[in-house]
Amino acid sequence: MQLLFLLEQVVNGLVLGGYYLLIALGLSLIFSVGGVVNLAHGAFYALGAYLSIAVAKHLGFGAGVVISPIAVALLGILFERFILRRFYTADPILSLLVTFGLALVTEQLIRIIWGASPLPASMPSALKGSVVLGDFLFSRYRLLLLAVAALVLVGIWLLLNKTSFGRVVRAGIQRPDMVAALGIRLQPYMTVIVMLGVGMAALGGALFAPIALVHPAMGAEIIAVAFVVVVIGGLGSFWGVVLAALLVGVVRGITIHFLPAAGEASMFVLMFLVLLLRPRGLLGERIEKFE
Amino acid sequence: MSKDNKDVSSTRAIAGRRRVLKAGAGMAGALALGFPAIVRSQAGPIKIGHLTPLTGFLGALGGWAQLGIKMAAEEINASGGINGRQIDLISEDSVNPATAATKAQRMYERDKVDVLMGEINSASAKTIMQVAERNQRLFMSIGPRSDALRGANCNRYTFHVDIPVTVMVNAEGQGLLREGLIKGKRIYALTSDYLFGHDLAKAAKKFVTANGGTVIGDELIATSATDFSPYLLKIRQAKPDLIATNLGGNQVTNFVKQYAEFGLPYPVAGFNLNTADAWAAGAGNLGGIWPTVWHHEIDTPGTKAFVAAFRKKYGKTPENHAWIEYVSLKVMAQAMTATKSTDTSKLIAYFESEAKFDLLKPRMGYFRSWDHQMMQEAYTFTVRKPGTYKEAWDFLQFSAAIPAADQPLELLAPTKAENPCTFK
Missing domain, CATH: 3.40.50.2300 (Response regulator)
Structure with a gap:
């Protein structure tokens, strides 16, 4: 029986990992291609949640979840074109500062527009409740969330591995100088990557709004987790991020099963161990430009 | 070629991965810790x-x-x-x-x-x-x-x-006793892992055992937790008669939302809830009996x-x-x-x-x-049925004051024998 309970936690951890993935994957892509750790990533996540609530008020829950990430992705274009682009070649400290500053500005903007107190958000009652599969209990809503995350994952994988767009991006991650020598500008590709990345973060925010607190500092909460996932997975590695997101979810579930008070600390311990044993991250590749 | 200088492809200029990581971790940490807001003050003596x-x-x-x-x-x-x-x-x-x-x-x-x-x-x-x-x-x-x-x-x-915690527990406890949710019942507690939560859990446990209930589980939860699903699974495994929450701040809202999401059948009561936590949970997510210190409908x-x-x-x-x-x-x-x-x-x-x-x-x-x-007086409240209230603010139905008008205000507070306070 004990083992079954543990297994239930593992499966639940995988579901949670799927959600972490939505946010971490974009962060990893933007870093891999542009060399910028986007500390404003959490801000786009928060914007996604707030916009989805604003849209849902008029057009319903489904419209909110669809429209909000698209709107944030469009904002991402402006973000890349007018801010991020100036910092690809600059000292990384500068891009950290500017994205960090943007995170603060966005958080305060949210306070000014929507107020400091958390916004209420509910899901349609049809999605409430749980399903029991075998001996396992799943929240119906989280299964949907997992399906969306899986769809996004497949989409991004196909884009990176089966299209000419993806070939250029992958080449750009490994050998930007060669890409340049072949006469290909990476800039437009970067715009698309940033757009996709922040769009995914916003989707994560919109999907999580009905089950967690929607408040101005929610972006700061998630950026720490996303960063941990990216570091554990290894920079530049698609499957590394996937593996790390699932692992963080599972380790948290198992820790809570045995030692509930240590649940939130578990992911940082995991990151610590991974960095000790394999500083490059689980599946991190050797990337010339970062060495 | 001059155009290429600004291009992404020149990211070779970037410093080592280690440096980016270190700085990034520091900044992410600072971001998680939060920033002081600067507040305008007025002039005056x-x-x-x-x-x-x-x-x-x-x-x-x-x-x-x-x-x-x-x-x-x-x-x-x-x-x-x-x-x-x-x-x-x-x-x-x-x-x-x-x-x-x-x-x-x-x-x-x-x-x-x-x-x-x-x-x-x-x-x-x-x-x-x-x-x-x-x-x-x-x-x-x-x-x-x-x-x-x-x-x-x-x-x-x-x-x-x-x-104080004792008053909240006593006020809430009276409500739960009336509903028959304590005597002979198995109670599963979730506790916020800091001073307030520990205190609340201690007082709640004392009340429950004194009134014939059993505490079958008590989980400590970090204040930064936003996902409660692993705890909800443990609750389902334990099959309690009542879930008692000793949570604080954002935790309450997160728990209430996710409890509604999973739709578990066990009744929930909380020894702490602020009106803002209830409002933030959104209509239809909250149930149960909760204590409070003041309500706008008084x-x-x-x-x-x-x-x-x-x-x-x-x-x-x-x-x-x-x-x-x-x-x-x-x-x-x-x-x-x-x-x-x-x-x-x-x-x-x-x-x-x-x-x-x-x-x-x-x-x-x-x-x-x-x-x-x-x-001072305390109150408990329950949740109104959808459709019985107009404003989103008004979904809480609060009770008569505790203690009642003819009882001393000190009734729910710890007595001199219970409270080890002495001034030096």
Whole structure:
């Protein structure tokens, strides 16, 4: 029986990992291609949640979840074109500062527009409740969330591995100088990557709004987790991020099963161990430009 | 080629991965810790230092607290101030217990405040209380509810306005006993892992065992937790008769939302809930019985006037933290007016005389002289059925006051035998 309970936690951890993935994957892509750790990533996540609530008020829950990430992705274009682009070649400290500053500005903007107190958000009652599969209990809503995350994952994988767009991006991650020598500008590709990345973060925010607190500092909460996932997975590695997101979810579930008070600390311990044993991250590749 | 200089492809100029990671981790950490908000203060001679968390898991409540105390200060100043002196309110984010202590010391020493007020976080209040005692200056602890602050950690320079954990547990417990949810029942507890939660869990456990219930599980949950699904699975495995939550701040809302998401069949009761937590959970997510210290539907002229003025000024209905900060500054103003002074020992003597204060509730409150905690009415509330209320604010149905009008206010508070408070 004990083992079954543990297994239930593992499966639940995988579901949670799927959600972490939505946010971490974009962060990893933007870093891999542009060399910028986007500390404003959490801000786009928060914007996604707030916009989805604003849209849902008029057009319903489904419209909110669809429209909000698209709107944030469009904002991402402006973000890349007018801010991020100036910092690809600059000292990384500068891009950290500017994205960090943007995170603060966005958080305060949210306070000014929507107020400091958390916004209420509910899901349609049809999605409430749980399903029991075998001996396992799943929240119906989280299964949907997992399906969306899986769809996004497949989409991004196909884009990176089966299209000419993806070939250029992958080449750009490994050998930007060669890409340049072949006469290909990476800039437009970067715009698309940033757009996709922040769009995914916003989707994560919109999907999580009905089950967690929607408040101005929610972006700061998630950026720490996303960063941990990216570091554990290894920079530049698609499957590394996937593996790390699932692992963080599972380790948290198992820790809570045995030692509930240590649940939130578990992911940082995991990151610590991974960095000790394999500083490059689980599946991190050797990337010339970062060495 | 000149065009290419600005291109992404020149990222070779970038410094090592290690450096980016290190800096990134530091910044992400700083981001997670939160940033102090800078708050405008007014000019005037009576300086009131105000500390409350504006970031972190109690930050949402702190936002309400600031609105309340600012409104009180403006009202007092508009009517001529205290003893002809205007109030200068210096309000800052207390961030965490360590920062709270540093800021408290700075406010006493450099800003030369006459008194310190505020706080919601019990752990931060504990450190500020130590600073107040060291400086032999007054601190009015407004929102913290931990029993330990009024008990083992009490000192003669601190006064406590909010109802303590024991009162919440007793008020809530009476409600649960009436519903037959304690005697002979198996109770599973979720506890916030900091001073307040520990205190609450201790008091709740004592009440449950004294009334014939069994606590079959008690999980400590970090204050930063946003996902409760692993705990919900453990609850389902334990199949309790009642889930009792000893959570604080954002945790309550997150738990309530996710409990509704999973749709587990066990009844939920909480020993702590603030109106803001309930509002943030959204309609249809909340159920169960909860304790509270004040509610905007309380039928007194004072509450009606306060709610109307607050709505006019801020365009929303006040939450209980806005109320308590508002009345606390009024209480302080009353003491300063009566003693014609801002002197610490005179104010302490006035409060210890058990002078009565209007808390906008049917009965007046007073600070109990030997442990400095406010004696006042408490309430419980349940959730109204959808369709029976008009405004989103109004989905809570609150009960008659506890203790009842013919019972002493001290009824629910710990007795002298139970409370180890002595002043040095």
